[in-house]
Amino acid sequence: MLNHVLPPDTQVILLLCASFGQNRQIEPQPLTLNEYNSVAEWLIENQMRPADLLEANAKYLLQKASFNKIETDRLLALLERGVMLSLAVEKWTSKGLWILGRSDSNYPKLLKQRLRHSAPAILYGVGNVELLSRGGLAIVGSRDIDEEILNYTQKVAKASAMGGIQIVSGGARGVDQAAMLSVLNAGGTSVGILADSLTKAAVNSKYRSSIKDGKLTLVSSYDPDAGFNAGNAMGRNKYIYSLADYALVVSSSFGKGGTWAGAVEALSKIKEVPVFVRMFPNAAEGNQQLFNQGAKSFPSEPWNDSLKELLEKHSCLMESVESPKIQTSIKVNVSTDNQDLKVIPKIDIYTAVLPVILSHLNQPKDTKSLAQSLEVRQSQMQDWLNRAVEEGKVRKITKPVAYVVNQSANQLSLL
The missing domain is CATH 1.10.10.10 (Winged helix-like DNA-binding domain superfamily/Winged helix DNA-binding domain)
Known part of the structure; x- marks a missing residue:
């Protein structure tokens, strides 16, 4: 459990970016991530930290500064929300939540390394913060699933638990939630990146015991009391992939929906995380199209306790090795037997x-x-x-x- 006393830097980031449960259209409007990045750049240029904006001369410095489309009066008004900050933090921490700013030492390094400026300025969470640094297998998929997809998801999650692989997911109804609950029931650990209602999820009976036992961590980059918003759901997809070592898309529609958008974004922008799709015994049209765009076929059963080894082997398979000015095509023989894989290391x-x-x-x-x-x-x-x-x-x-x-x-x- 983290200390409830927030570092000064985190307090300022909250003052600038948090809505404190209010409608984000109420003045002064909190900074967007891009706007906060502009302020952070100015701080660095002036050899300052966020906490320095609470000093007596901060108003004078801000009035001299020039921010793209950010009015100084708006920044000053945001920084004066100390009472609202105190009340909000007291409410969140009373429910067991903690808050991490991007400057905190406990903030997950994977997010900063892989997303850079797109890493959220604030993370709200509950549970064992150390799980955020363990990586794992991200499992995502459709909300509406049949019995076959449900059983498949549960089998992958159970195999992950047996192999010591953490499950990272979005906690949404369907594939995401099935994966999280299954790995927990099998004795494993999980991280859920939520798009809404963190405070409700933190006390949900489905999660309460796992959170208490340090097996489950739930986080969100959005206000803990915020309701569902399609834009937020789309926006958090990159966090799911970035906190994992591998990703599996169990089922996806073609060309629409959050699962499809998140997978396409990961394939194009998060190169460090191999994206797998379920191809056998049945592949949804979206899965086939993701495979055509570069996703890998998820290893076929049996996985037993060697799922991590199989993922590592399949992650190394590639049809070509590229370096600047040179592109060498390589033929790879892959049989249906997982033991006959010819592995070619990735070279960069x-x-x-x-x-x-x-x-x-x-x-x-x-x-x-x-x-x-x-x-x-x-x-x-x-x-x-x-x-x-x-x-x-x-x-x-x-x-x-x-x-x-x-x-x-x-x-x-x-x-």
């Missing part, structure tokens, strides 16, 4: 050389001199630098053209 030269490149860019340096320092072709170095710029790791400057480590982006994740 860029990932290996990036730390070396960054170590040479504490001061601005042009492509040619950097290539000479590392003894590689200039065109190859330019490819790597372009990618580093796209990822926000490196900043390109002009007059003359040079590259330097993006310290602002690296520090922003702390706030």
Whole structure:
């Protein structure tokens, strides 16, 4: 259980971003995530932390600052909501909830590493906070499911518990909830990322004993008392994938619904997490289309106690190995027997050389001199630098053209 006394940084993030149970249209309107990121960037540029906005000279500094579409009066009004903050925190903590700001040491590192600026500024939660750092298998799917899909989901969850794999899911009716309850019943652990009604879920009889025993953690980036909102449900999908090591889409509609949108987003933006789909014995149309877009076929039964090993093997299978300027096609023989898999390790030269490149860019340096320092072709170095710029790791400057480590982006994740 976390200490109920919030760090000053977290208090300020709440003042700026939380709605405290009110309609978000009521003035002053809390900051959106993008707006908070703008403030965080300004804080870093001025070598400040969120807590510094509570100091006596903060009003003077903010009045001198320039934020894109954020009025200074609005920021000052948000920071003056101390009484509302105290009442809200007292209400939440009385129900066993805790709050994490993005600057907290307990904030899950996976979210910051994989989502960067898209990681939520605030996380509300209940249960064992350590579970947020354990990864696991994300299991998602449709809300309306038949008996076959239900049984399949329960079998995967049970196999996960036997293999020591945590289940991460969204807690929604259908596949998500079935996966969470099944792994808990089998003695495993689970993390549920909710889109609404965290305070109600925290005292729900289905979850109460597992939360108390440290087996279940429920979190939400939205107000704990907020009701269902389709936009929020869509928005939290990336958090489910980002907190896991692997993901399984049990059933999905094609081209519509939260399951489809979340899987497509994960396939395109969260490359660190292999996305699997159920293909056998029956594949829904959405599953087939996700497979066509790059998802992997989930290992077929029997899993026994080796599900984690099977997931690792299947995650390494690939049809091609890509590096800048080079693309090599590789044929992979895959039989229906899981024991006959020919595993090809995933290779990414860029990932290996990036730390070396960054170590040479504490001061601005042009492509040619950097290539000479590392003894590689200039065109190859330019490819790597372009990618580093796209990822926000490196900043390109002009007059003359040079590259330097993006310290602002690296520090922003702390706030």
